[in-house]
Amino acid sequence: MAHAQGCGKLLGQNLRALVAAWGKGCGDYAMECKGQGYAAWNIRVGNMHMSYATSNRGADHLTGGAIPVQNMRLMNDSLGMCLFPVSSGSKPEDLKDLLNAATGYNLSMDDYWKAAERIYTMERSYNIREGFTRADDYLPARAWEPLTYGPRKGAKLTPEGFQKELDEYYKTRGWDAKGVPTQATLNNLGLTFVKV
Secondary structure, three states: OOOOOOHHHHHOOOHHHHHHHHOOOHHHHOOEEOOEEOOOOOOOOOOHHHHHHHOOOOOOOOOOOOHHHHHHHHHHHHOOOOHHHHHOOOOHHHHHHHHHHHHOOOOOHHHHHHHHHHHHHHHHHHHHHOOOOHHHOOOOHHHHOOOOOOOOOOOOOOHHHHHHHHHHHHHHHOEOOOOOEOHHHHHHOOOOOOOO
8 A cells, every 4th residue: 555556556546446456246245435445343233333324434343323422522533632531431511611721711511612613513514515425325235134142143234224323313413305504504614605
């Protein structure tokens, strides 16, 4: 990859580039979203599948599946805070207080969470501008295979169930059915300058 040679040249672009070049059905085995390869997590358990499908940067296990978790982790990233201290006891209220102390702001927790919504929506708007659509919030073909062992053996995600979850996710974010932030959402977040 460093020398952009052979398959490394394609992988340096993203996993989709390699799949497109190789063809022959290998896409069915490429565990990726938006070209980003999966980390070692089984998305068929819990809500990790929503983390991978809706992350603005592809299959990102650090994004979080539920919107409140996504917002919390986005603020951690925005403030340069590693996930590990947060997962071992630091609270969003603590980070908000540190931000206020460092900047002279007087943000409330509502302001803090609104900032997270604003950032996530701006990222989404950028992706939309660059040509992303609802079709880019997907799971690979193998995501629909049932679990083959363990206490949840036989459990599986379904494309229909996933699409319903995606509808609800968009609605909660204030985006339309295509995954595009609505003008009302942009106005509410002070993003009137954003064109999608």
